[in-house]
Amino acid sequence: MSDRLSVCAVCGSGVMHKSIDGVTCGDQICKDRLPEKIEEFLDIEKQRDSLDEQLTTAESDLRTVTSELAVSEGKLKEITKLLIK
Numbered sequence: 001m002s003d004r005l006s007v008c009a010v011c012g013s014g015v016m017h018k019s020i021d022g023v024t025c026g027d028q029i030c031k032d033r034l035p036e037k038i039e040e041f042l043d044i045e046k047q048r049d050s051l052d053e054q055l056t057t058a059e060s061d062l063r064t065v066t067s068e069l070a071v072s073e074g075k076l077k078e079i080t081k082l083l084i085k
Helices: 028-084
Strands: none
Touching: none
């Protein structure tokens, strides 16, 4: 497996013949923008991690609410039986 990308990480060009680093196509503008793209990637990764945490919290909250709802439904059934008598 090659350590070189098949497309430029900055512009998406598939023309990598001028690439020295194997990450950009070799055009100066892409070489200059690479640090910016890396920062964007790291920001996206942080956002993904935050969303994963939020999802975990939401799933836990949903389980809690579902459990509380089941208890409330049970109590409601008991109250209904008492009122019907």
